[in-house]
Amino acid sequence: MDNEYYEPGGGNIADAGHQYARQIGRTRVVGQKERRVDARPLVTGAPVYAAEYEQPNMLHARILHSPHAHANILHIDTSKANALPGVRAVLTHEDLPRVAHSTAGQPYPETSPYDAYLLDRRVRYVGDWVAFVAADTPAIAEEALSMIAVEYEVLPAVFDPLEAMREGAPQLHDPDTTHPISGQHFGDIYDAAHNLAAHEEIHHGDFAATMREADIVVEGEYRVPFISHAVLEPHVCVAYLDGYDRLIVVSSTQVPYHTRRQLAAVLQLPISRIRVVKPRVGGGFGSKQEMVLEPVAAALALNTRQPVRIEYSRQEEFTAGRFRHPMIIRMRSGVKRDGTLLALSMHSIGNAGAYGTHSFTVTRSTGHKTLCLYRAKAYAFRADAAYTNLPITGAMRGYGAPQGFFALESHIDEIAHRLNMDPLEFRRKNHVQKGDWDPMEMVEEDGVWRSKRQFRSCGLPQCLERGSAAFGWGKPFDRGDGKPFRRGRGMATAMQGSGVASFELGGASIKLNEDGSFNVMTGATDIGQGSDTILAQIAAEALGVDMGKIIMHSVDTDSSVFDYGSYASSTTYISGGGVKVAADRVRKQVLDVAGDLLDCSPEDMSIVDSVIYTPRGPSHLTVADIASETLYGKHRQQIMAKGDFWTDDSPAPFFAQFVEVEVDTETGRVRVTRAVNALDLGKAINPTLASGQVEGAVAMALGYALSEEVKFDEQGRVRNAGFADYKVMSTLDMPEMTTILIEDTEYSGPFGAKSAGEVPTNGMAPAVANAIQDALGVRIRSLPITPEKILQALDEL
Amino acid sequence: MPELEIVLTVNGRAVRWHLEPGETLLEALHAHHLKGTKLICGTGDCCGCGVMLNGNSINACCMLAAQAEDGDLLTVEGLAQNGKLHPIQEAFAQEGAAQCGYCTPGFIMRAYAFLQEHPHPDEAEVRAALAGNICRCTGYVKPVAAVLRAAELMQEQ
Numbered sequence A: 001m002d003n004e005y006y007e008p009g010g011g012n013i014a015d016a017g018h019q020y021a022r023q024i025g026r027t028r029v030v031g032q033k034e035r036r037v038d039a040r041p042l043v044t045g046a047p048v049y050a051a052e053y054e055q056p057n058m059l060h061a062r063i064l065h066s067p068h069a070h071a072n073i074l075h076i077d078t079s080k081a082n083a084l085p086g087v088r089a090v091l092t093h094e095d096l097p098r099v100a101h102s103t104a105g106q107p108y109p110e111t112s113p114y115d116a117y118l119l120d121r122r123v124r125y126v127g128d129w130v131a132f133v134a135a136d137t138p139a140i141a142e143e144a145l146s147m148i149a150v151e152y153e154v155l156p157a158v159f160d161p162l163e164a165m166r167e168g169a170p171q172l173h174d175p176d177t178t179h180p181i182s183g184q185h186f187g188d189i190y191d192a193a194h195n196l197a198a199h200e201e202i203h204h205g206d207f208a209a210t211m212r213e214a215d216i217v218v219e220g221e222y223r224v225p226f227i228s229h230a231v232l233e234p235h236v237c238v239a240y241l242d243g244y245d246r247l248i249v250v251s252s253t254q255v256p257y258h259t260r261r262q263l264a265a266v267l268q269l270p271i272s273r274i275r276v277v278k279p280r281v282g283g284g285f286g287s288k289q290e291m292v293l294e295p296v297a298a299a300l301a302l303n304t305r306q307p308v309r310i311e312y313s314r315q316e317e318f319t320a321g322r323f324r325h326p327m328i329i330r331m332r333s334g335v336k337r338d339g340t341l342l343a344l345s346m347h348s349i350g351n352a353g354a355y356g357t358h359s360f361t362v363t364r365s366t367g368h369k370t371l372c373l374y375r376a377k378a379y380a381f382r383a384d385a386a387y388t389n390l391p392i393t394g395a396m397r398g399y400g401a402p403q404g405f406f407a408l409e410s411h412i413d414e415i416a417h418r419l420n421m422d423p424l425e426f427r428r429k430n431h432v433q434k435g436d437w438d439p440m441e442m443v444e445e446d447g448v449w450r451s452k453r454q455f456r457s458c459g460l461p462q463c464l465e466r467g468s469a470a471f472g473w474g475k476p477f478d479r480g481d482g483k484p485f486r487r488g489r490g491m492a493t494a495m496q497g498s499g500v501a502s503f504e505l506g507g508a509s510i511k512l513n514e515d516g517s518f519n520v521m522t523g524a525t526d527i528g529q530g531s532d533t534i535l536a537q538i539a540a541e542a543l544g545v546d547m548g549k550i551i552m553h554s555v556d557t558d559s560s561v562f563d564y565g566s567y568a569s570s571t572t573y574i575s576g577g578g579v580k581v582a583a584d585r586v587r588k589q590v591l592d593v594a595g596d597l598l599d600c601s602p603e604d605m606s607i608v609d610s611v612i613y614t615p616r617g618p619s620h621l622t623v624a625d626i627a628s629e630t631l632y633g634k635h636r637q638q639i640m641a642k643g644d645f646w647t648d649d650s651p652a653p654f655f656a657q658f659v660e661v662e663v664d665t666e667t668g669r670v671r672v673t674r675a676v677n678a679l680d681l682g683k684a685i686n687p688t689l690a691s692g693q694v695e696g697a698v699a700m701a702l703g704y705a706l707s708e709e710v711k712f713d714e715q716g717r718v719r720n721a722g723f724a725d726y727k728v729m730s731t732l733d734m735p736e737m738t739t740i741l742i743e744d745t746e747y748s749g750p751f752g753a754k755s756a757g758e759v760p761t762n763g764m765a766p767a768v769a770n771a772i773q774d775a776l777g778v779r780i781r782s783l784p785i786t787p788e789k790i791l792q793a794l795d796e797l
Numbered sequence B: 001m002p003e004l005e006i007v008l009t010v011n012g013r014a015v016r017w018h019l020e021p022g023e024t025l026l027e028a029l030h031a032h033h034l035k036g037t038k039l040i041c042g043t044g045d046c047c048g049c050g051v052m053l054n055g056n057s058i059n060a061c062c063m064l065a066a067q068a069e070d071g072d073l074l075t076v077e078g079l080a081q082n083g084k085l086h087p088i089q090e091a092f093a094q095e096g097a098a099q100c101g102y103c104t105p106g107f108i109m110r111a112y113a114f115l116q117e118h119p120h121p122d123e124a125e126v127r128a129a130l131a132g133n134i135c136r137c138t139g140y141v142k143p144v145a146a147v148l149r150a151a152e153l154m155q156e157q
């Protein structure tokens, strides 16, 4: 099962002649399968998560959720609940400041509409928040919920995005009451009257004219479902006032700094009074790129002046958490008979749910992150995100790209079939090449259009070559006789970014201790992907020490450098870039002192395994000696530096997915029996962690392909709120898997690295649909590909 | 007023627990600051709360604490001895089988039960043994490899 290929120092290092190349080519810690820095607490069950945080006299909070998809709250009577012994606070919209905001964990000003209030007079989905309770025990808090009497005026609801955009549909948000904080020009809803949370168009070239040159026009409509992150540690946090009357929030979050800022706005407190602490996080996948429970615990803690803990139940995660946008995506493209792609278009309609958090950027990414995978003369992309009375869709691993790539990579396969071309050959002929400019990133300057983004590294050809060879693409295989199995093979390709171009800041500060160890205080957010380990390896490599000398600190907004958080595949590239800057500065400080002691120029010196080297070889000095000299000797100072990183760039990792499926033609059941995953990530800082990212992403994408969907009844209630009915992949569903890591060095990244976390989420669903077409000759254009859909398609044959 | 008091052995130590009515074994563990055993679904659907009770692998979220009366309970906190990791823990650390780690105690406890019965498992047996354990991070490749590695480490001992 564990089949993993990794060749260190591959890629384009040899031919680059780049000044950085030598350094990248000979690393001692980077590129090693170092053990995770947090391995011990994770395997011993140490209490390191927010869920396990305790305070004396801690209260337990619960939320009253709306039973209606759309309703006005006419009256709330909390007197009975308040009178229950052990209840310490009951809060409704009447008790809280009414501050329009977005919960999206994005830099200020957020690109999401300011359409949310901590509690509102109106509820917009089944599960929306009505009231908060804090009590001595969870049981008392729950009992109190049942004693709150709410009088609702039920309003007509809409669940389908196409209906929601129609004239006369129930309108979810009133633009008069959803204005942003006065005077700000951001935070507007795109078109509240038509329930449009967001809209985007990107054009490049003359699409209509180019389509007229096409020999063949191919069209298709694809649908992707409403799915849950199904993150294993639910949203959870503890808030309390410390002895200085500051608000401390210990939270399972991907975005501590954005949360601090948003908490300040919503609770109308100065930022200086708030401290957000992130312990270990039990998974995020985008569900925690949001302020969710933090203001609930904080408002109750401020009200009661006692510590308050709140944790979503599994039921609440599935009804009132965050989800992936379902979409309807229409593709229309023109090709030449020789297989040259001429024009590519996509129109996606996303379901934003009740609030537009991340809607603009996710629906935009559906085309923006995907269409640039192919060269064409013209592109047309349009995206709409409609409000509906369903739970909130937001950020999820891949961020619009898994939706877009299901449509694009199914569509490309359909084009290849129409041309009678091998889909791999079609892709080879048309995919983006190193040195190309991104057609989705055009900007006009002085009347001239130019692209902001160049693909300076691109290992896609190697992904295709090594992936197809390992898979045996084009080789004969047992196709089955249909009694009952048929087998088929499919593939897909994908790309992503590394951070959000121009919208990132991350890094660390590093401090030398007297034994030659270093504290690395990073603002980056390890949510399980292993960024603390990756950043420790980058620091160790740049400092010339081994991993045992690095002590990692998780984010605490009082002491770590500012960092936008963990999302958009940014931690290695952005925060790692900042860590490298900090470590280079600290190394220079160490060598300056060593140079003085050894009478040698610091530029000619280096540190290897904590030993100071001069051009003559190892000296008698170690980093610990320099530490001692600076803390107690003549060169007295604290050796310490910070480093941060931001860029207009977002280099693309590339991915190729190959799969073989086995379809039971009697039951309609599809099993993926074999998968080859080939990823170009620039540089595998830690090959074990990198392949772990790929395997996990591919498994998640397999659930997207075959089984996962949150289902609703006619009233908008979730019908499958639990792991019994919402099926995520198990060990038995997993194919035999081979992961290939390819390193096409990205010179702007730390030690050549780009990113790995999201891009492998993009290939599995279209590859499975393409393999089913190969096996059965039917095209399934909607996810998940359930047995019912297969049987229906076979019936229609 | 606590309604019930039980005595049992937890990770080799005799303890006396006061229980709330209807308290599950998982809630009782958490109330006594043993939080390594995770609450993930609370409905018996993920095996994230796996512990050993009287030598049997059970889900602590689905059992009343009162039923553990006089029992011998082993949780993930009881595996390491004098600070030295148990071979299963060592294997999970070596193989990078814990990403976010939230599922990990459940996997480790399930593997503990399984390896007692099957000291020389093959991959298919390991996959079958872990079929009820949900992990959202790893795609199961490394946890399965870790259990196979743990079997080797336990042989070497």
Ligand code: FES
Pocket: B038, B039, B040, B041, B042, B043, B044, B045, B046, B047, B048, B049, B050, B059, B060, B061, B062
């Ligand atoms: S938490 Fe007990 S089985 Fe999921």
Ligand code: FES
Pocket: A232, A282, A283, A528, B097, B098, B099, B100, B101, B102, B103, B104, B134, B135, B136, B137, B138
């Ligand atoms: S490691 Fe995160 S759920 Fe398994």
